[in-house]
Amino acid sequence: MKEHKILFTGTMGAGKTTAISVVSDTAPVVTDVLNTDPTLIKEKTTVGFDYGELQLASGERLRLYGTPGQQRFAFMWQILATGALGLVIIIDNSRPQPLTDLSIYLENFAALIRDTGCVIGVGRMDSHQQPDLDDYARHLHEQGIICPVIAVDVREREQVLMLIDLLLMQLENRMP
Amino acid sequence: MSATRESQHYTYGFSGVSERDTIVFKSIVGLLDGRTHGLWHYQDTGDTDMLVLGAPGAGKPVGSRSAKVVLSIGPPTVLGTLQTLSLHWPLRANEVFAQLEHVAIVLLNDHPRPAVSATVKLLRWPSTDLLRQNPQLIRLAALLSARPLTLYELAERSGVPAAQCQAFVTALLAERSARLDDVLPIPITEAHEPEAKGLFARIRAHLGIPATGLRLFH
Numbered sequence: 001m002k003e004h005k006i007l008f009t010g011t012m013g014a015g016k017t018t019a020i021s022v023v024s025d026t027a028p029v030v031t032d033v034l035n036t037d038p039t040l041i042k043e044k045t046t047v048g049f050d051y052g053e054l055q056l057a058s059g060e061r062l063r064l065y066g067t068p069g070q071q072r073f074a075f076m077w078q079i080l081a082t083g084a085l086g087l088v089i090i091i092d093n094s095r096p097q098p099l100t101d102l103s104i105y106l107e108n109f110a111a112l113i114r115d116t117g118c119v120i121g122v123g124r125m126d127s128h129q130q131p132d133l134d135d136y137a138r139h140l141h142e143q144g145i146i147c148p149v150i151a152v153d154v155r156e157r158e159q160v161l162m163l164i165d166l167l168l169m170q171l172e173n174r175m176p
Numbered sequence: 177m178s179a180t181r182e183s184q185h186y187t188y189g190f191s192g193v194s195e196r197d198t199i200v201f202k203s204i205v206g207l208l209d210g211r212t213h214g215l216w217h218y219q220d221t222g223d224t225d226m227l228v229l230g231a232p233g234a235g236k237p238v239g240s241r242s243a244k245v246v247l248s249i250g251p252p253t254v255l256g257t258l259q260t261l262s263l264h265w266p267l268r269a270n271e272v273f274a275q276l277e278h279v280a281i282v283l284l285n286d287h288p289r290p291a292v293s294a295t296v297k298l299l300r301w302p303s304t305d306l307l308r309q310n311p312q313l314i315r316l317a318a319l320l321s322a323r324p325l326t327l328y329e330l331a332e333r334s335g336v337p338a339a340q341c342q343a344f345v346t347a348l349l350a351e352r353s354a355r356l357d358d359v360l361p362i363p364i365t366e367a368h369e370p371e372a373k374g375l376f377a378r379i380r381a382h383l384g385i386p387a388t389g390l391r392l393f394h
Contacts, residue, residue: 062382141299149301161383161384171376173333
């Protein structure tokens with residue numbers, strides 16, 4: 001049985017676990033522990049990875065992995081990125097420096113972004129409008145990256161599907 | 177047949193276009209006079225900026241005319257290695273308008289040789305002001321973010337009408353989020369072997385994401 005994977009990454013508390021849970025066929029496996037980071041208003045945080053999956057009609061399995069958010073787990077990012085179909089980056093716009101956050105993921109997943117596809121979902125834009133999507137586009141342009149960047153509420157399944165749709169469109173379009 | 181940046185006057189002629197379509201096309205151009213970025217003038221003989229080609233058998237081909245851009249009526253035509261821009265038949269004013277705008281931009285960009293093979297290359301993710309006009313535009317931009325496409329390919333792959341794709345590309349060019357290039361080789365990476373196409377379709381089917389259009393997200 002063939003297996004494939006899509007990776008979800010982003011800052012701690014951005015909503016990777018939620019994004020996976022709203023599209024996964026099965027209850028996602030989470031490796032959350034009690035949060036000890038006093039700067040984050042969140043009871044638990046992911047230290048290993050989140051895991052959800054889709055059982056496709058062909059018998060194939062699409063694994064959805066959420067990376068741990070904190071940069072100290074960056075070694076896990078590369079392990080999880082190996083062989084991934086593409087990358088979904090979820091950014092929390094309420095954090096102090098969301099564009100700096102984004103740069104961390106663009107840098108650490110540069111090879112995956114270059115070789116596959118990437119889409120960026122910016123969360124909590126309703127309460128935190130700045131930076132806006134044009135700022136994100138400008139930031140990506142400065143890094144030499146062109147990929148979709150949209151506002152997203154990861155609690156809404158349709159919006160997470162939109163992220164996946166845009167990712168698939170890129171992947172499909174790289175084929176002849 | 178020259179068109180300068182200052183004057184933006186362009187010439188066009190016909191080859192193999194039926195008399196009826198010749199009249200219709202000319203009348204549409206006349207109706208659009210002053211509404212398009214370029215000013216279009218019909219030229220009976222000689223080389224022109226744009227040559228309108230009729231569908232095979234539609235009319236009498238006109239000897240050896242050359243042009244910077246070829247606009248074919250009917251399915252896109254391949255001339256050598258070049259793919260033409262195309263119009264549906266019967267002719268529709270909105271589509272003629274969109275193509276005239278596109279061709280004018282192509283000509284304004286001073287393409288060194290016939291620009292019928294122009295592909296749209298995205299230079300940066302488009303502005304929110306543009307994308308919020310229609311949710312389908314995000315999908316068009318996503319397609320273009322992967323690699324340059326001709327207008328024909330963009331319409332085909334997105335399922336969005338050609339005239340709408342045309343308008344979007346015109347807007348992209350206007351805000352300098354894209355540019356027109358000649359056809360480029362298609363980059364294919366190991367991660368995107370042809371067999372992956374079926375996988376992506378299966379993922380879409382499983383999640384209920386339509387392959388084309390934007391029904392789910394309306």
